[in-house]
Amino acid sequence: MTAFTDSTGGTMGTTGPRMAFAALSALAATTVFTAPADATVFENRISVRQDAHIGDDGTVTLSGTYVCEDPSPVGVQIATALAQDGTRLGTTAKGRVICDGRKHAWRSTASLRFTKGIHAGKARAEARLEVVRMGSGLMPRAIDTLAQDDRTVVLFDHR
DSSP states (O other), X not given: OEEEEOTTSOEEEEOHHHHHHXXXXXXXXXXXXXXXXXXXXXXXXXXXOSEEEEOTTSEEEEEEEEEOOOSOOTTEEEEEEEEETTEEEEEEOSSOOOXXXXXXXXXXXXXXXXXXXXXXXXXXXEEEEEEEEEOSSSSEEEEEXXXXXXXXXXXXXXX
């Protein structure tokens, strides 16, 4: 047993195992609460342009920009939706999402073939930058939103 002098001049004893436990606890607390010097905060952003278009082929086009710094860029997608007068049209942007920390353009198109309620005028548009984490089968285990933009857009009809 090791003896230590306390603030009153008396002695208190600490056994070897208790001393080791106290040292280990202090080390664990330092490890848990200290962030590594090279820790990174990822900045992910997405935006929707304020104008959207219905093309002469009957497709709606939304577009915008994104910045992605996800640490694991496999499975990142852009999901979009357009809502107007109780009708909602959703799709995913075409092309590969590049997570390199730089600004990139995105574009999403969806057919109005089965969605007749969308027309020229104001509509609500939404874009989400998402990470899709796959499970053991064909279904995703989880879809996490990295960034989102939701705004009123003006839909122009070019038919």
